Amino acid sequence: MSDAGVEMTYREALREAIREALNRDPRVFLMGEDVGRYGGCYAVTKGLYDEFGPERIRDTPLSESAFTGAGIGAALGGMRPIVEIMTVNFSLLALDQIVNNAATIRHMSGGQFNVPLVIRMATGAGKQLAAQHSHSLEGWYAHVPGLKVVAPATIRDARGMLWTALEDPDPVVIFEHVMLYNRSGPLAADAGAVPITGAAVRREGTDVSLITYGGSLFKALEAADALQQEGIAAEVVDLRSLRPLDDATIMGSVGKTHRAVIVDEGWRTGSLAAEISARIMEQAFWALDAPVGRVCSAEVPIPYPRHLEDAALPQVPDIVAAARATLGR
Amino acid sequence: MSDAGVEMTYREALREAIREALNRDPRVFLMGEDVGRYGGCYAVTKGLYDEFGPERIRDTPLSESAFTGAGIGAALGGMRPIVEIMTVNFSLLALDQIVNNAATIRHMSGGQFNVPLVIRMATGAGKQLAAQHSHSLEGWYAHVPGLKVVAPATIRDARGMLWTALEDPDPVVIFEHVMLYNRSGPLAADAGAVPITGAAVRREGTDVSLITYGGSLFKALEAADALQQEGIAAEVVDLRSLRPLDDATIMGSVGKTHRAVIVDEGWRTGSLAAEISARIMEQAFWALDAPVGRVCSAEVPIPYPRHLEDAALPQVPDIVAAARATLGR
Amino acid sequence: MSTPDKLHLNRDHALHLLRGMLRIRRFEERCAELYTEEKIRGFLHLYIGEEAIAVGAMQSLTPEDAVCATYREHGHALARGLPMTTLMAEMYGKRAGCSGGRGGSMHLFDAASRFYGGSAIVGGLLPLAVGIALADKLQGRQRVTACFFGEGAAAEGAFHESLNLAALWQLPVLFVCENNLYAMGTALDRSESETHIFRKAESYRVPAESVDGMDVIAVEVAARRAAADIRDGAGPRFLECLTYRFRAHSMFDAQLYRDKAEVEAWKQKGPILRFGQWMQETGMLDAAERDAMEADIAAELDEAVAFAEGGAAEPVEELTRDVYTEPRS
Amino acid sequence: MSTPDKLHLNRDHALHLLRGMLRIRRFEERCAELYTEEKIRGFLHLYIGEEAIAVGAMQSLTPEDAVCATYREHGHALARGLPMTTLMAEMYGKRAGCSGGRGGSMHLFDAASRFYGGSAIVGGLLPLAVGIALADKLQGRQRVTACFFGEGAAAEGAFHESLNLAALWQLPVLFVCENNLYAMGTALDRSESETHIFRKAESYRVPAESVDGMDVIAVEVAARRAAADIRDGAGPRFLECLTYRFRAHSMFDAQLYRDKAEVEAWKQKGPILRFGQWMQETGMLDAAERDAMEADIAAELDEAVAFAEGGAAEPVEELTRDVYTEPRS
C-alpha cells in the first residue's frame, strides 16, 4: 500500500497491465464493446487502439453472449484473449457461456482442453447508475468450479494481477469496482506480477478482523482508523481472490483477533460474505469470542438518488458499528 | 407428509396444480419449450395441450431470454403467466430478464408496476445428465431482491404452492428437483393452497437440526432415521421458501437442538447453505453447542458416470456423519 | 420532406408536432445544464437530433397503447404525454418523480399512459414488448405496443428472439429502430454485417421499411400506416428510422469516433430546423408565433425545474420500499 | 440424387461414404440397445437418418480443421475419425472414453482431431466456433471451423450474435444447420416465422444454400465448395441440410407431435437406403461386398463394446480432477 514510485490511477495501472501483456505476448488481444475507438466505457483502454490497432483492441457489436463465447473459442484456439464486459449486470447475458462452457470444458473433456481466458468487468455502485448498472454479483462467479475470480483493490494489484491471470491455464474473471478507477497511488518501478490466489493483510490488528475486498477495502481501512481512535485495533484482510478463497489467511487473522466482520457490497442474502462467515463457523468456531458480523448491501435494487444509494451500500459507520458489536460495545 | 387421500406423483401434483390454475383464472397460461405437443420435457404438462389448447399451453421456440421476457411483459399486461424453463442450467440464458427486469421493475417504477409472473424450472442432479444439465443454482435466485423463490419437496407442496405463487403480485420462481417427479404419496382430497413463505418442520427432534429443501429433503429424512438407530434425535427442517428465508423456524429449531447441519445440493462455496450458516451465526451463535455443518455438492461440474455423480452429491452417509460430528461422535 | 402528405397537413397538427419536438429539445438542453450543475447525476443520454422519431411515431398511438423505450427516453416520455414536472423531478431523484425518484433518467415509468420506460440493458425491453402485446392479443384488445430501441440493439440476441416471437405469434408490436449510426463509439458498419436494419426485420417476415427519421411527417405517416395494419391484426411491423444524435452518447464522451464535419452535416438536416423552416416557408408559422411557442415552453420548463427543486426526497427509512408489493404506508 | 457429381465419383470414395454412414447407423443402433440394457445412461440422442450430413460435410475438412457439434454428435465424432472404442467407452463413462468418461454421450471431445464436441446447450457452441475461427485467422492459419447444429438452435440469440460476428469479421466458419424439422416436439413452423433457415443466414450477408441432407453426395459437394471459399478467405459459409430423424428425440419420447406416415415417408428417403441402392444399381457394390462391409462394422462394434465393457472406471478419489489445470497424477 505504501510502495514508493510513480503515481498513477487504478485505471492507468490496468491500462499499463494490458499494454504490457499486449507487448509481451502476441497471442494476447482485448475485445469488448467500445474498447477501441471509444476508449472503453470507463476509459481503461484509452489510447490502446491507436497503439495496437483494431485486430488486438477489438471493438465488438453489442452481443455479450457471442463475444464472450468467442473469447472462449479463441482461448481454445491458442490465443490469450482478454474479454471486457462493461459491467457485471450485463454479464448476465454472457453467463451461460461462462458457466456452461468456460467453466466446464476442461472437466467435460477429461482434461484435454483448457480455456486460458481472462474476463474483466466493472462491478459495484456509487455512481448513481441505478438498478441495472450497479450490482455486485461477483459472489456468483465465486460459486462456480472451473473459474478463478479476483478483485484487485490496490494500484499494485490492478497492475500486477492481469499478467498472472493471463498466464493461468484456466479462465479467470477480474472484477474492477467502479469507484476505484479514479483512485491514485504510488507504484514501485519494479512492482511485478502479483499472485491471484492469496489474500493480503492490509493492516495488522489484534481486536477484530475486517474481511473485505474490492471497493470496500478502503471503507474498511477508514473504519479501522476510526476504531483505532476508540482503542480498537482492527486487522484488515483484503481477500483479493474470491475463488479460491485463502482460508489460511482468513483463519490466521480470526485466530488472532477472535472476532470478525465481513464487508461485502453484494446483497446480504446469499452474499460472498455468507460463505466467509460459514467458513469461519466451520474452521474457527472455537476461536470465536463473538458471532461474525456482516456488513452488506441492503436488499433493494440500487436506487438512483444519492442518499438512497448511500444508504443501500456498506458505509464506514456501519462497519465501525458492526466491529464494535463484536466487542460488545 | 402423511395425508390420507389419493395417491399421486409429484409430477401429477404439479400437473393438477397447473390444471386447477388454468380452470380457475382465465388470465393464467403456461408457456415454454415443448410444454404443449410434446407434453413437457419432464412430462409435467402431459395432456394439458389437448385439454386447454395452444393459446394457453403455448409452445415456444428455443429462446429462453425472449419467452421469459415475454412472460414478464404478459404479466405487466394483466395476464398471469407461468413460464417453464426446462432446467436451471438453461435459465442462465434468461437470467438477465429475470434479474434486470422482473426483479427490478416494481422498484424502478416507484411501485407503479408489478410483475405477477411464475417461473417454474427443474433443478438438480441424479439422472447422469452431466455438466450442462445437472446443477443447482437456486441459491443464485435466492440472492435477488424482488424475487420470491420456492422449492416444493412434498406432493402437498407441489400441489399447493402454485396457486399461492400465482396469487402473489410479485415474481415467484419455483424449483422442481428432477429426482422428485417420480416420487409418489397420498394427497388429501381437501388439500388446499400452501403458503410460499414459511419453512416446515418435517420431523421433530432434539439433538440436531437437519436443515434442507427440495430433493435433499428425503435424504435428510433418511439420515434422521439412521441417526435414530444410534439414539440421535434429528429434527428435519424443510425450508420450502428459499427467499424469503423463514428465520423464525430455523432459529426455533436450532434454539432447541443447539446443533445444525445444512444439506444443499448446490456447490459448497457460495451455496445457500452458507447463507443459512451465516444467519445461524448471527442470530443463534450463543445457543450453539457446535459449529454448524454443511453437506453440499463437491466443487466439480457434475460428471456423467453414476459413481462419480453419486460421489459429487450430498448422500445420506455424509449427512449422518456431519450430524454425528456436531455431537462430537 | 414527404410533401404529398404534408399538403394535407393542417396547421394545428403541424404546430402540435413542432411544439412536441421543441419541448423535447429544450428539455434536453436544460437537462444538460442541470447535469453540469450536478443537479442531475448518473448517466444522462440526450435525444437531441432524434426528436422527430418519438414525436412522429407517437402520433399513431392511442392512450390505451403501450410504449417501451430505452435509456435515451426523455423524448418518448414527453411525446407520450408525461408531464414535464414529474419527469424533471425524476431527473432529480425526487419523490414526486414519475418513478418515485427511484429510477432517474434511464428508468422513466408511467402507469397511466402505459409507459414502460426506461431500460438500461440494451435490447432488454424487446422481449417485454412482445409479452405486453401478447397480453393484449390474448385479452382481445385492439392495442399496439410500440417499442423503441437503437440500431446497436439489433446485434443482441434479444432482438432476434423477440422479432421471431412477435412474427411467429403475429403480435401487435410496432418496432421502431432509431438508427443513429452509432452505438456509443461503434459505427454501424463496425457492428453489423448487414447495415440495413429493416432487412433484418424482413428476415423474420416482419414487414419493414426504412424511413427518414429527421422528417417528423415521414415518421408519422409510416407509423400510422404500420399501426393501422397492426390494429387490423396483421401482426408486427418494423420501422427503421435513420437519424443522428447531435451530442455525446452520454454526458462524457470525447467523440473521437466521428468527426465534427459529419456532425455538422447532420445538424443541417435537423428535424426541428427543417420542419420549422418548412412551416415558415409555407406560412404556417411566423416569427412571433415561434417566439411565443418558445416562451411557452421555457415557462413550462421553469415550472418543471421549480417543481423538481421543491420536491421532497424519499426518506431514507423507505429505502427498501417497493421491492415487493406491500400495502403502501 | 445429385447425378452430375456422382458420375465423377470413384468407387473407393463411394464405398468410403457408405461405410462412414453405415458405421454411424450401426453404432447408434447398438447404443439404443445398450441404453435399454442400462449400460448407457443419461440422455442419448441418436443420429439415425441424418448420417449423410456428418459424413458428407466432414469430407471437406482437413485434419487441422476444427469441429463443433451438439449433443447429437456421435455421428460427427465417428465421421471425424474418433475411434469407436473410445467413443463407446465414453458412452459407458469409462476412463478410457474420449472425454475420460466425464462427458458421456452429450460431451464428446478429442484434442487430436480438434473435435470440440459435445454441447448440451442448444446453440451454445456457435460463439465458440466463431472464436476458434478467430484464433485461426489471427494466427494466419488456413483452417476451417465446422459448426453443426439443429434448426431449433436458429431461434436462439446465440445464433444471431454468432452469425453476425462471423460475417462482420469474415471468419472461416462453416455453419451446418441440420434441419430435421423438429426441435424435440416442436415443428419448424411452430418455432420460426421464416422456415427457410438459409435465408436467415443471408440476412447477415453470409452466403448460404439449402441442400438435400439425405443425399451424402449433395452434402459433400456443397461442403467442399463452401470450405474452399472459406479457405480462400471469403468469410463464413452456411449450409442448411434438410433431413429427418427417424427415431425419438432422445430415448424416451412418445412422438405424439408427428405421425407415423410422415416418419415412414422420410425413411424411404433414407441416406443409406438411397445411396446403397444407387451404388448397387450402378454396379459399384454387390450384395456380398455389402455383407462384408456390415460384417466388418459389426466386428468393429463388438470390439468397441468389449473395450468399453473392459474399461476401468475413474476412481472416486479423482472426482474433482480436471476442474482446474494441475499436474496430472
Ligand SMILES: Cc1ncc(C[n+]2csc(CCOP(=O)(O)OP(=O)(O)O)c2C)c(N)n1
Ligand atoms: C446489454 C448492454 N450492453 C452494453 C450496454 C452499454 N451501452 C449503453 S448504451 C450503448 C450503445 C447502444 O447503442 P444503440 O442501441 O444504437 O442506442 P443509442 O445509444 O445510439 O440510442 C451501450 C453499448 C448496455 N447498457 N447494455
Ligand SMILES: Cc1ncc(C[n+]2csc(CCOP(=O)(O)OP(=O)(O)O)c2C)c(N)n1
Ligand atoms: C438452451 C437449451 N434449451 C433447451 C434445451 C433442451 N433441448 C435439448 S435438444 C432440444 C431441441 C433442439 O432441436 P434442434 O436444434 O432442432 O436439434 P435436434 O435435436 O433436432 O437435432 C431442446 C429443446 C437445451 N438443451 N438447451
Ligand SMILES: [Mg+2]
Ligand atoms: Mg445508436
Ligand SMILES: [Mg+2]
Ligand atoms: Mg431439429
